[in-house]
Amino acid sequence: RSVCNCDPFTLGHRHLIEYASQHCDYLYVFAVAEAGSEFTPEDRLEMIKQGTADLENCHVYSNELYLVSRATFPAYFIRDEEHADEVRSDLDITLFAERIAPALNITVRFVGDEPFSPVTKAYNNRMKELLPAHGIELVEIPRFATEVDPEAVSASRVRKLFKDGNMEAVKALVPETTYNVIKKYAE
Numbered sequence: 001r002s003v004c005n006c007d008p009f010t011l012g013h014r015h016l017i018e019y020a021s022q023h024c025d026y027l028y029v030f031a032v033a034e035a036g037s038e039f040t041p042e043d044r045l046e047m048i049k050q051g052t053a054d055l056e057n058c059h060v061y062s063n064e065l066y067l068v069s070r071a072t073f074p075a076y077f078i079r080d081e082e083h084a085d086e087v088r089s090d091l092d093i094t095l096f097a098e099r100i101a102p103a104l105n106i107t108v109r110f111v112g113d114e115p116f117s118p119v120t121k122a123y124n125n126r127m128k129e130l131l132p133a134h135g136i137e138l139v140e141i142p143r144f145a146t147e148v149d150p151e152a153v154s155a156s157r158v159r160k161l162f163k164d165g166n167m168e169a170v171k172a173l174v175p176e177t178t179y180n181v182i183k184k185y186a187e
Contacts, residue, residue: 003030003063005155007037009047009178012112012153015144017048020110021055023139028104030063038159043181050177089123090130097134108137115143115152148172162186 006013021027029052031045039047045062052058100106109131114121124140131138143152153173161169162182171179 003032004048005032005037006044006048007155008039008158008174008182009044009051010153010155010158010174011146012144012173013048013155014051014175015153016110016112016141017052017058018055019141020139021052021058023110024108025057027055027058028106029058029060031060033062038162039181039185047178047181051175089126092123093127093130097131097136101134101136107135108139110139110141112143113140116154116156146172 004013004016017027017029029048031041031048033041033045035041037044041062045060049060052060096109101109109127111124111127114124124138127138128140143154145152148169158170158173161167161173162185165186167183167186170182174182
């Protein structure tokens, strides 16, 4: 099980989802449904679906208001990186662990390691503390790197390249299906 914003869906997201799909029988991927990102929730959902269509055990859904939403984890959207150590993510994690995971028989949650965002890193660390008590293993997957992004492919880097008009570099960091969606925004 994985939750992702995918603003936009990158080769890094593909790497994480592909890894997770190889390590479980049935993979739920929940796309963050909140508006306010560079790309619409509908486009982000479509990018994930198209970018993972070949993974037979991967099932992509919109998360609506129950996973990583402004209602359950507002700090994720505020992105106050300075106060990341104060991130309050317990409601989101507890809702997942006590309601969603049991209903879907989820015993493993996959996340990418987080070298860039202190808020996401704090969230991952809190999941490491809380999920095992609910019988849920947290698997942290190393990030995917390329020549264009040697540290780790990130959606924020892709957004910056897009805003700078560097579509060739964008193309090197996203699947073709994502690139086709991004091109619509450039027109």
